[in-house]
Amino acid sequence: MGAGPAAGGRGARSSPSPWAGRGVACGGEELRWPGPGGGGSRLLLEGVRVPAPLREPARPAGEGRAACEGAGGPLARSSSRFMLGRGLKRKLSDYEENMAGLSSAFDSSRNLPYPLKRQLVLNMCLTKLQTYKMLVEPNLHRSVLIANTVRQIQEEMRQESSQQPINVCNGIAPNPPSYPGIDSSGISLHLPSGSSQQESNCCNSWSAEGPIENSLLMVSDDDMSSAISSILKDLDFMEDISPPTSLVPAGDDEPPKSPENTCLKLEDDRQDLKGAECVFGSFEISNSTSYLKDLAIDDIFEDIDTSMYDSDFCSPPLMAPRPPSAATEETLKTFPSCNSSSTNNIPICRTDLSELDHIMEILVGS
Amino acid sequence: EALVISTAHLEGSEKHPYSGQHLSTSDIISTVEFNHTGELLATGDKGGRVVIFQREQESKNQPHRRGEYNVYSTFQSHEPEFDYLKSLEIEEKINKIRWLPQQNAAYFLLSTNDKTVKLWKVSERDKRPEGYNLKDEDGRLRDPSMITMLRVPVLRPMDLMVEATPRRVFANAHTYHINSISVNSDYETYMSADDLRINLWNFEITNQSFNIVDIKPANMEELTEVITAAEFHPHHCNTFVYSSSKGTIRLCDMRASALCDRHSKFFEEPEDPSNRSFFSEIISSISDVKFSHSGRYIMTRDYLTVKVWDLNMENRPIETYQVHDYLRSKLCSLYENDCIFDKFECVWNGSDSVIMTGSYNNFFRMFDRNTKRDVTLEASRENSKPRAILKPRKVCVGGKRRKDEISVDSLDFSKKILHTAWHPSENIIAVAATNNLYIFQDKVN
Numbered sequence: 001m002g003a004g005p006a007a008g009g010r011g012a013r014s015s016p017s018p019w020a021g022r023g024v025a026c027g028g029e030e031l032r033w034p035g036p037g038g039g040g041s042r043l044l045l046e047g048v049r050v051p052a053p054l055r056e057p058a059r060p061a062g063e064g065r066a067a068c069e070g071a072g073g074p075l076a077r078s079s080s081r082f083m084l085g086r087g088l089k090r091k092l093s094d095y096e097e098n099m100a101g102l103s104s105a106f107d108s109s110r111n112l113p114y115p116l117k118r119q120l121v122l123n124m125c126l127t128k129l130q131t132y133k134m135l136v137e138p139n140l141h142r143s144v145l146i147a148n149t150v151r152q153i154q155e156e157m158r159q160e161s162s163q164q165p166i167n168v169c170n171g172i173a174p175n176p177p178s179y180p181g182i183d184s185s186g187i188s189l190h191l192p193s194g195s196s197q198q199e200s201n202c203c204n205s206w207s208a209e210g211p212i213e214n215s216l217l218m219v220s221d222d223d224m225s226s227a228i229s230s231i232l233k234d235l236d237f238m239e240d241i242s243p244p245t246s247l248v249p250a251g252d253d254e255p256p257k258s259p260e261n262t263c264l265k266l267e268d269d270r271q272d273l274k275g276a277e278c279v280f281g282s283f284e285i286s287n288s289t290s291y292l293k294d295l296a297i298d299d300i301f302e303d304i305d306t307s308m309y310d311s312d313f314c315s316p317p318l319m320a321p322r323p324p325s326a327a328t329e330e331t332l333k334t335f336p337s338c339n340s341s342s343t344n345n346i347p348i349c350r351t352d353l354s355e356l357d358h359i360m361e362i363l364v365g366s
Numbered sequence: 367e368a369l370v371i372s373t374a375h376l377e378g379s380e381k382h383p384y385s386g387q388h389l390s391t392s393d394i395i396s397t398v399e400f401n402h403t404g405e406l407l408a409t410g411d412k413g414g415r416v417v418i419f420q421r422e423q424e425s426k427n428q429p430h431r432r433g434e435y436n437v438y439s440t441f442q443s444h445e446p447e448f449d450y451l452k453s454l455e456i457e458e459k460i461n462k463i464r465w466l467p468q469q470n471a472a473y474f475l476l477s478t479n480d481k482t483v484k485l486w487k488v489s490e491r492d493k494r495p496e497g498y499n500l501k502d503e504d505g506r507l508r509d510p511s512m513i514t515m516l517r518v519p520v521l522r523p524m525d526l527m528v529e530a531t532p533r534r535v536f537a538n539a540h541t542y543h544i545n546s547i548s549v550n551s552d553y554e555t556y557m558s559a560d561d562l563r564i565n566l567w568n569f570e571i572t573n574q575s576f577n578i579v580d581i582k583p584a585n586m587e588e589l590t591e592v593i594t595a596a597e598f599h600p601h602h603c604n605t606f607v608y609s610s611s612k613g614t615i616r617l618c619d620m621r622a623s624a625l626c627d628r629h630s631k632f633f634e635e636p637e638d639p640s641n642r643s644f645f646s647e648i649i650s651s652i653s654d655v656k657f658s659h660s661g662r663y664i665m666t667r668d669y670l671t672v673k674v675w676d677l678n679m680e681n682r683p684i685e686t687y688q689v690h691d692y693l694r695s696k697l698c699s700l701y702e703n704d705c706i707f708d709k710f711e712c713v714w715n716g717s718d719s720v721i722m723t724g725s726y727n728n729f730f731r732m733f734d735r736n737t738k739r740d741v742t743l744e745a746s747r748e749n750s751k752p753r754a755i756l757k758p759r760k761v762c763v764g765g766k767r768r769k770d771e772i773s774v775d776s777l778d779f780s781k782k783i784l785h786t787a788w789h790p791s792e793n794i795i796a797v798a799a800t801n802n803l804y805i806f807q808d809k810v811n
Contacts, residue, residue, distance in 0.1 A: 103702035107695055121644040124702060137454050140542060140561045141592050142707050145611055145648045148590055152647065 101362035395798035401465040404789040410460025414444035441530035480543040485534035493521040552603040559596035613650030653709035667712040724783025
């Protein structure tokens with residue numbers, strides 16, 4: 001290897017050194033963080049609607065790059081670093097604002113019911129994982145941390161449901177297990193007897209109304225586990241051990257399946273995953289099954305209002321991408337309200353309606 | 367793009383005990399490291415460049431410019447690469463720089479990006495040979511028939527030139543991203559750690575490395591923990607530690623087995639149930655681990671705290687310092703914007719009595735382990751103006767905000783200090799704030 005570029009601050013040979021003694025910081029500008037609020041990032045103040053929530057732009061740079069598909073030469077540098085590929089950038093900025101509002105509400109509000117907080121966190125985790133999925137090289141450290149958080153929440157939900165007696169439809173609601181940060185008095189309700197169902201729902205977001213729902217719940221857990229599994233398998237970068245077997249799907253650069261494909265059946269996915277473990281494990285992310293397709297969120301949350309997932313929060317690759325203009329309408333739908341149909345089982349307590357209104361206002365950004 | 371560095375000076379005086387330098391570069395600084403004598407300070411940036419500063423000898427002409435750091439050498443250490451097999455771009459950002467102790471006139475350092483470690487030799491040249499026989503002064507070959515006599519070339523002084531040459535390239539040993547490198551106290555070997563594996567290298571051998579830690583499970587779906595940092599013991603060349611994303615530290619002895627998958631010691635603090643939240647695991651992930659100079663303690667940094675551990679006590683740290691506990695109630699927002707994943711480093715001072723780490727809003731914190739006092743300082747251009755004071759800052763948590771205090775909601779989370787360094791023997795600190803480097807010297811009269 002030849003001599004590296006000779007450079008020095010002192011005694012450089014012919015050309016004057018470009019750096020010593022210059023008083024002007026040329027090009028050394030501070031990073032500007034784009035955002036609706038303009039200069040700087042600010043935390044949401046409690047109870048105050050602020051248009052510029054605490055935020056940073058989604059930062060795939062350093063955490064993964066969108067490789068130019070089919071590019072043979074060196075990638076364009078700075079301009080490509082902040083793109084997530086496939087033109088999703090604008091979508092995410094809409095989403096970011098909504099999520100920022102929710103997360104600030106999470107932080108500032110003490111009376112948010114625990115199951116709702118948990119659902120919020122779960123949503124954020126799943127959305128993040130989905131975002132990472134779209135990157136060519138997701139950050140392993142972050143993905144593991146987020147997957148662990150999802151598992152932890154899932155485990156908690158599973159324990160809750162196992163503590164719940166099956167015949168909840170009798171209206172007998174056991175005392176909720178104490179969760180940290182829960183103000184149990186906020187959950188107890190004085191409602192007409194017809195709403196005791198609602199009360200138990202508050203305490204247990206997965207509250208089963210019968211054995212059928214219970215079995216659905218069990219399926220959901222497995223699906224979530226396999227979803228997490230598939231994420232982690234995707235993160236198993238190709239290692240130069242042994243070449244893949246004949247189960248090789250076409251090409252390493254095969255783009256992720258288009259949103260028009262319907263979700264794979266859960267059973268098929270599970271078999272696929274188990275049967276081709278080692279092989280899939282050695283593949284790149286781009287040609288393995290999307291965890292969201294495995295998840296088939298529609299199926300899992302059948303008994304729960306899935307409009308939260310229908311929004312821009314996590315549309316591809318499950319659904320066709322919605323135009324940004326529909327985002328505001330979606331956000332109205334994302335937040336379940338008490339007067340929606342009885343099929344909605346998102347746990348809400350009527351006494352927290354004002355909280356929800358407050359949050360909705362943030363979401364809508366009016 | 368050319369790297370541009372501009373400097374500003376802060377003159378210290380009796381009233382204002384700190385003197386400082388502020389250097390602004392055109393790229394984000396990603397690592398800062400003093401060498402073993404403190405004479406040199408190296409920075410790596412996102413563009414793959416390394417800039418080395420050298421401390422000026424104190425001169426009687428300018429006593430107030432006490433030992434300032436000036437640019438000594440700049441070179442491009444790593445270039446962006448494209449892995450065609452995996453269709454991935456490999457960033458040229460310098461993740462870590464570690465110096466080797468000086469053994470001759472030249473300086474050696476290791477610099478690494480996500481995949482490749484390089485050994486660089488930085489040497490000075492102030493003489494050059496003149497009077498070659500076969501070529502003239504321009505380097506052109508002479509016509510042999512024109513040579514009628516022989517002479518011995520002589521070395522003549524020339525303007526000082528600092529050269530950086532890559533001496534070794536240690537590549538293709540890491541599937542995942544390298545987060546740490548550490549030079550062993552035997553000065554013959556070093557280790558490089560990525561998310562799942564740690565490799566041991568000999569400086570002389572670039573086509574082989576020993577894998578000494580491998581936590582990759584047979585099934586990736588069982589993966590729940592990654593390696594976040596690793597370091598060799600400063601004196602015992604067989605001992606090293608590595609930290610994990612679950613907030614644990616493992617101390618390993620390479621004499622026990624070739625593959626150190628079984629630790630000799632396991633450091634973990636039981637979780638405080640009152641502080642439990644959805645984000646407990648994420649904020650427990652250790653972002654940096656450093657041995658004390660004495661080798662008796664290790665310091666770890668997680669998202670909200672710095673902890674000091676005694677090597678002889680595994681079940682809990684002996685000291686815990688809150689860096690910015692006011693962020694505990696903002697974790698969801700910080701999770702949403704990914705700030706919760708920021709990896710702050712931590713450093714010891716030369717005597718292991720003070721520890722320092724960075725925070726947001728260009729704040730950095732120092733904790734005196736003996737007096738238990740702590741201070742929050744800010745690295746900003748205001749501090750670099752002449753006669754400016756490096757005054758302590760305070761974050762107001764709630765209630766009334768006093769003058770000069772800053773409220774939590776006004777903190778700028780895009781201004782984070784992740785990388786700091788402390789001179790090995792003196793009170794000189796280097797603080798990297800995005801693309802600005804601040805060097806503060808404590809004027810002890």
